[in-house]
Amino acid sequence: MRNVPSDSGKAGVRMDSIYLPLVRRDLTLATRTPSQWINPLLFFLIAVSLFPLGVGPDPNRLSEIAAGVIWVAALLATMLSQDSLFRTDFEDGCLEQMLTSPHPVILIVAAKVSAHWLLTGLPLILLSPLLAVLMGLSFEGWRALFFTLTLGTPILSLLGALGAALVVSVKRGGVLLSLLVLPLCIPVLIFSTTAVQTASVGLPIEGHLSLLGALLALSVTLAPVAIAGALSVTGGGN
Amino acid sequence: MWAWIHRFGSPRYFYAFAGKLLPWLAVPCIILFAVGLYLGLVVAPGDYEQGESYRIIYVHVPSAWMSMFVYVLMAVFATIGLIWRVKLAEVMATASAPIGASFTFLALVTGSIWGKPMWGTWWVWDARLTSELILLFLYFGFMALQSAIGDRQTAWRAASILLLVGVVNIPIIHYSVEWWYTLHQPATIAKFGKPSIHVSMLIPLLVMAVAFKLFYFTVLMSRVRAEILQRERRTNWVRELVSGGEL
Numbered sequence: 001m002r003n004v005p006s007d008s009g010k011a012g013v014r015m016d017s018i019y020l021p022l023v024r025r026d027l028t029l030a031t032r033t034p035s036q037w038i039n040p041l042l043f044f045l046i047a048v049s050l051f052p053l054g055v056g057p058d059p060n061r062l063s064e065i066a067a068g069v070i071w072v073a074a075l076l077a078t079m080l081s082q083d084s085l086f087r088t089d090f091e092d093g094c095l096e097q098m099l100t101s102p103h104p105v106i107l108i109v110a111a112k113v114s115a116h117w118l119l120t121g122l123p124l125i126l127l128s129p130l131l132a133v134l135m136g137l138s139f140e141g142w143r144a145l146f147f148t149l150t151l152g153t154p155i156l157s158l159l160g161a162l163g164a165a166l167v168v169s170v171k172r173g174g175v176l177l178s179l180l181v182l183p184l185c186i187p188v189l190i191f192s193t194t195a196v197q198t199a200s201v202g203l204p205i206e207g208h209l210s211l212l213g214a215l216l217a218l219s220v221t222l223a224p225v226a227i228a229g230a231l232s233v234t235g236g237g238n
Numbered sequence: 239m240w241a242w243i244h245r246f247g248s249p250r251y252f253y254a255f256a257g258k259l260l261p262w263l264a265v266p267c268i269i270l271f272a273v274g275l276y277l278g279l280v281v282a283p284g285d286y287e288q289g290e291s292y293r294i295i296y297v298h299v300p301s302a303w304m305s306m307f308v309y310v311l312m313a314v315f316a317t318i319g320l321i322w323r324v325k326l327a328e329v330m331a332t333a334s335a336p337i338g339a340s341f342t343f344l345a346l347v348t349g350s351i352w353g354k355p356m357w358g359t360w361w362v363w364d365a366r367l368t369s370e371l372i373l374l375f376l377y378f379g380f381m382a383l384q385s386a387i388g389d390r391q392t393a394w395r396a397a398s399i400l401l402l403v404g405v406v407n408i409p410i411i412h413y414s415v416e417w418w419y420t421l422h423q424p425a426t427i428a429k430f431g432k433p434s435i436h437v438s439m440l441i442p443l444l445v446m447a448v449a450f451k452l453f454y455f456t457v458l459m460s461r462v463r464a465e466i467l468q469r470e471r472r473t474n475w476v477r478e479l480v481s482g483g484e485l
Binding site: 222 | 372375376378379382383386387388392395396399400402403404406407410411414415417418
């Protein structure tokens, strides 16, 4: 909590009182330990490039499974990076300080999740052209992949943060986190991959994107409440 | 009224109450199982298309219903536990989880046994089967989370939040899977589409459904009694119960 001025809470609920400083702090911390956010990205790249080796280099078959492969790898990469979202703050006591501070927990949660998305979701989106080339996706397919990743990765970050908040006190909770969160991510996976496949055959995908957007709206409004509730249960003290 | 609810919610009172309730649940449960199975397996006619093998419906459908009913009921217990901090709600939900998971597993197994003669394969990525499989994962998640966190109070409250999130998600998952299914596999198993069921088959199904529900509550009550005893093992009334030879 070094970067948060101690008297800022008295000014009431203002976004810049806690949200921006906390996002900046998390990004600063990430630049000092780059492996924390680069490793999941490398995992993502390697996992995707294993599939052509596994199923054969036939471009037609690859472009058929591209959407599913990229999205499942994105899911797993997000889960991999989520484990540390609250863990380090929990272990050095920062989390407890944040929870006892006068700032609303929901804003703290929103800041942590935003920072996490900037470090994992955004790079995935930026990597998507490379993956589209690797997996033989057409331009329409890549565009759909781009849109679904843009709408879908924030949902993954939110759901993963919920899992991370629930297992924060569990030693080696990474596998448990995946067990809890992956079933909840299935709708995102379904809508995204069908959107990419629909786009690849030249059909409109607005319907899929609208549904993804609805899921995003729902999770942006509801998930922080659940995450805040979970943190206040599990995050208080060792 | 409040005094009554508090007394009812106290583990000691509920232990005795559940003990008195048990025979009233268990005996009708056995009778209904006997009647339902007799009607379903002997009296009801064979199906026009599926022959005799459709009779697994009398186990499959009630267990699928129960799998969802138990999850929703657990979410209700979670709400009660989170809002009013009723200890009994925790005991009820904890005791329910393995029963619900067993119902889900039973529904999956019977569904796949039914699928072998009907569809020619043990497993089809059918929308309903898939949602049922995801429901099983949700049960596992609840149990895993509760057993992973050391402190029981924390474990229960974290698991209740997970239950509530799951309940919000279940309809979304269900519809997304259904939609995915219709997009991916057009009508390979159209004959599964439920025809309006004949009365002679419907009555045994309903009898079995009630029997399954009674079975759930019977098992729940005995599990709750065991759980209460274990949790309250340091209290005086349990010690008296044990030293008095009533156990």
